Amino acid sequence: MDLRTRNQLSLLLAFHAHQPVENFGHIFQSAFENAYQPFIDILAEFPEVKISLHISGSLLDWLLSNKPQFIQDVRKLVSQGQIELLSGGYYEPILILLPEWDRIGQINLHRAKMKAIFGQEPQGLWLTERVWEPGLPVSLRRAGIKFTIVDDEHFKIAGYKPEELWGYYLTEEQGMEVAIFPGSKFLRYSLPFKLPQETIEYLKAKNQQGKNCITFGDDLEKFGFWPQTYDWVYEKKWLYNFFCALRDNKDWLKTVHFKDILRDTEPTGRVYLPCASYSEMMEWSDNMFRNFLVKYPESNHLQKRVFMVSSVINQLYDKNKKIEEARLHLYKAQNNDVYWHGIFGGLYLVNLRQNAYRHLIMAERIADEIKQQRFPYYQVRDFDLDGREELVFKHELINVIIHPHQGGTVSEIDYKPREMNIVNVLTRRPEKYHRKILYKEKVACGSGGENPASIHNIEAVK
Numbered sequence: 001m002d003l004r005t006r007n008q009l010s011l012l013l014a015f016h017a018h019q020p021v022e023n024f025g026h027i028f029q030s031a032f033e034n035a036y037q038p039f040i041d042i043l044a045e046f047p048e049v050k051i052s053l054h055i056s057g058s059l060l061d062w063l064l065s066n067k068p069q070f071i072q073d074v075r076k077l078v079s080q081g082q083i084e085l086l087s088g089g090y091y092e093p094i095l096i097l098l099p100e101w102d103r104i105g106q107i108n109l110h111r112a113k114m115k116a117i118f119g120q121e122p123q124g125l126w127l128t129e130r131v132w133e134p135g136l137p138v139s140l141r142r143a144g145i146k147f148t149i150v151d152d153e154h155f156k157i158a159g160y161k162p163e164e165l166w167g168y169y170l171t172e173e174q175g176m177e178v179a180i181f182p183g184s185k186f187l188r189y190s191l192p193f194k195l196p197q198e199t200i201e202y203l204k205a206k207n208q209q210g211k212n213c214i215t216f217g218d219d220l221e222k223f224g225f226w227p228q229t230y231d232w233v234y235e236k237k238w239l240y241n242f243f244c245a246l247r248d249n250k251d252w253l254k255t256v257h258f259k260d261i262l263r264d265t266e267p268t269g270r271v272y273l274p275c276a277s278y279s280e281m282m283e284w285s286d287n288m289f290r291n292f293l294v295k296y297p298e299s300n301h302l303q304k305r306v307f308m309v310s311s312v313i314n315q316l317y318d319k320n321k322k323i324e325e326a327r328l329h330l331y332k333a334q335n336n337d338v339y340w341h342g343i344f345g346g347l348y349l350v351n352l353r354q355n356a357y358r359h360l361i362m363a364e365r366i367a368d369e370i371k372q373q374r375f376p377y378y379q380v381r382d383f384d385l386d387g388r389e390e391l392v393f394k395h396e397l398i399n400v401i402i403h404p405h406q407g408g409t410v411s412e413i414d415y416k417p418r419e420m421n422i423v424n425v426l427t428r429r430p431e432k433y434h435r436k437i438l439y440k441e442k443v444a445c446g447s448g449g450e451n452p453a454s455i456h457n458i459e460a461v462k
Helices: 024-041 055-064 068-079 100-118 136-142 150-157 187-189 196-208 229-235 238-250 259-266 277-286 291-295 297-314 321-334 350-371 431-445 457-460
Strands: 009-017 051-055 083-087 124-126 147-151 168-173 176-183 215-221 253-255 377-381 390-394 399-403 409-415
Touching: 009 024, 009 196, 009 259, 024 068, 024 229, 024 238, 051 055, 055 068, 055 100, 055 124, 068 083, 068 100, 083 100, 083 259, 100 136, 100 297, 100 321, 136 168, 136 176, 147 150, 147 259, 150 176, 176 187, 176 215, 176 259, 187 196, 187 215, 196 253, 229 238, 291 297, 297 321, 297 350, 297 409, 321 350
Parallel strands: 009 051, 009 215, 009 253, 051 083, 083 124, 124 147, 147 176
Antiparallel strands: 168 176, 377 390, 390 399, 399 409
């Protein structure tokens, strides 16, 4: 298929489906009923509409156990060439927070699972929360990844103009090259919140400007699972009408897959992007994701503990199943949701922190068994990398981390029989959105109330 046809626009539609590791069962079920299944059902009615789909490992595990028919539905669309699969870190980690070996390990695990289940090995990667740093191409290429998707915000920060944000760009680090597709912020805000015709008019304008490829990439959950969206997307047939609009304009507009664009079109240019994420994340993190590790010592503590255990596991060469079991628990503790906070729960959700510590403790316990570690023992080391040494005490029943420079503060007590950090608490601190909430309440009290927030506004703070 030659995608270089004059006056034809290629539209890339990438959808990301994810739930946190071991999230509540009713949340999985609700997301499935309101977004995942109805979306795939309607997509199947439009064989000419092609999409790219990323399913995180934590969601995939749940689907395999609870919704085997859905897996078959997706497999059928993959085999028919309608769905292109995207990879990622298996348990949806922020890749830049991981050591190199875990970045590659998580991606390899996800690619292998996709190949085994759906018969297609992904070439592209859904970048978790679109958190980009310049060194990532090395990890991606070593894991077999050829392309990824970021927001056009990344390019704007690098000085690119809106009219330059189309097609794909090439970047590299140490000679390892990957393609980067800039996702349109207009499409991210308009799908599914504006009428399909408005999106068609936007795409028509891009086509008339001579652009040959535009990318959309966002959460599948916003198509039915987000508040108030199910009625709009399915009951009022927004998705059906959108796919109809794509079909009705097929003379100049085609949905295609990323791999087809890479094969048949030349890059728009070369780019070296700075550290960035989508615009809302940049606001929450004060312009760099790693700032969450500064703002929230609890996040930094967990991330450094994970690195500590990962280093131990990486040095083990045991060939039995125990080492793989330990590694899976470690990967689950790296799930991104627990390391940051925006407008949704994230780090604030105690169940997510409990899950992360539980899997971390289990991974460490298995590693100790493989090493035949003797107890008790202690280490004096700067484990959290703050320039001051901590005391790490380990016993058959407990782990304790003590900070002498903070008056003997105890930041972690792991009770191993219950796989629980019993001091897993979060310090209260002011957040930027507190002022906005207080202001809205003040205005509401003075004006007799406000109209309900629109879905567009809800999405705008995602």
